[in-house]
Amino acid sequence: MMRFYYILLLLFFAPSEILSGKSKYHSNNEILGFLDRFSETSSLKTHVFSIGKSVSGFPLKVLRINQPGNRIGVPSIKLIANIHGNEVVGREVLLHFIQFLDKNYETNKQVKCLVDNVRIYILPTMNPDGFSESIQGQCEGVTGRHNKNDFDLNRNFPDYIYGNAYGVPQDEYRRMIQPEAAAIMKWMNRTRFVLSASLHGGAMVANYPFDNYGSPEELNNKYEALTPDHDVVYHLAKTYVHSHRRISKGVRCPWDEFGLLYFEDGLTNGAKWYTVKGGMQDYNYVAGCIELTLEISCCKYPQPKKLSMFKKENIQPLLKFGLQALRGIKGRVFDSQTQKPIAEAILHIVGRKFTFRTSKKGEFWRILRPGAYNLKVEAVGYESVTERITAEEYSEDECPQIPMISISLKPKQ
Ligand SMILES: [Zn+2]
CATH class of the missing domain: 3.40.630.10 (Zn peptidases)
Known part of the structure; x- marks a missing residue:
């Protein structure tokens, strides 16, 4: 029953x-x-x-x-x-x-x-x-x-x-x-x-x-x-x-x-x-x-x-x-000494005024059209870095698996 x-x-x-x-x-x-x-x-x-x-x-x-x-x-x-x-x-x-x-x-x-x-x-x-x-x-x-x-x-x-x-x-x-x-x-x-x-x-x-x-x-x-x-x-x-x-x-x-x-x-x-x-x-x-x-x-x-x-x-x-x-880019920001992820790091694509931030686990994402960009990363207590990054092109029927970009920031002395 x-x-x-x-x-x-x-x-x-x-x-x-x-x-x-x-x-x-x-x-x-x-x-x-x-x-x-x-x-x-x-x-x-x-x-x-x-x-x-x-x-x-x-x-x-x-x-x-x-x-x-x-x-x-x-x-x-x-x-x-x-x-x-x-x-x-x-x-x-x-x-x-x-x-x-x-x-x-x-x-x-x-x-x-x-x-x-x-x-x-x-x-x-x-x-x-x-x-x-x-x-x-x-x-x-x-x-x-x-x-x-x-x-x-x-x-x-x-x-x-x-x-x-x-x-x-x-x-x-x-x-x-x-x-x-x-x-x-x-x-x-x-x-x-x-x-x-x-x-x-x-x-x-x-x-x-x-x-x-x-x-x-x-x-x-x-x-x-x-x-x-x-x-x-x-x-x-x-x-x-x-x-x-x-x-x-x-x-x-x-x-x-x-x-x-x-x-x-x-x-x-x-x-x-x-x-x-x-x-x-x-x-x-x-x-x-x-x-x-x-x-x-x-x-x-x-x-x-x-x-x-x-x-x-x-x-x-x-x-x-x-x-x-x-589509676009994704990655993670780490402390170069401890290798721990950095939350609340501020990122921006150089030439584009507005910023985005990392998650608690140091992750970031940004939708971009295919091409090369400069990505600036800043965080309180760290030296900022700018890295050259690439957003790949994918066709409509692909299921893109974009690579994780790893960025290390050096603590300020
Ligand atoms: Zn409405």
Whole structure:
């Protein structure tokens, strides 16, 4: 009898079955249930944990797929949806993506490559409180967009130019940082992410940093505010868009009278579209993680019958995007005398102003286009070094195993 119940249980909760059935939206609680059940039943190494709570106390739960275990040199990526509570398609897309990775791990070479070589963190809802306020069928508007304290979370991060989004003094602003944004910041401080995507709705376009700029001189002649890593950023955006059947052709949203949401090639620089102070994308970039803002549906909260199309058309783009974490360089920084790894070493590619840091185990990662670069490495109490490094070229169907670069720093006398 016990065995019968066990089989029944498995039938209900086998990961591949969790999302089956009719196209429907999952409530905040159902998402938590899905993540827990998935983690319990998947044969992949997974872990569910909370990075913090929303204003109303709802846990912000993340699923980590960590097939590589504790292996050194494994890059981490994150996929986040629903920062705007009323932009809901990304939630369902991410649940579907989790299930897709599980189902296709043994049979699909690219899935296996991603799952075996990348730590994948997925946060299906960053703004569950806003979601509870939002209304199914509302394609436009802002009902449910903000968090429970009425803050736009994508304007709530310390801005790289102004320090804050509102022109108020720093310490006052720190008190205004909302728990949802603070949870992301703390999480990013613990984990060295190399690549990230934030899924939105309201247009169909891949938006790349910067979202903000200091003065008009920082704009190029196309009115864009580009990062020093634009070659990489643009490549990442193109990687996503080119495998998206509709975005790659440019999508005109039905209510977009003046073409404000229309992008011929499905790509735009954030600041060129409209400036955002305190956006998550810029915060990530400055902190050493390249994040894109992916707008994946014209309608912010479409009818559920449309969901299967959105799920389907985003799988390949997300997979190809995630695999980019395996391109570029990676390595470790050591103390030349003790041979111990150095945490919090600061690295930068010479000629590119922004830095990235080593993990607790002294590891670093940076996505780069193929070529030779100078990598400068500094750490408190050590002589800094600059080394010539090379990022190799890999074809699309390869599963790159890039070599670990070992860098030794001499303690200062
Ligand atoms: Zn949005």
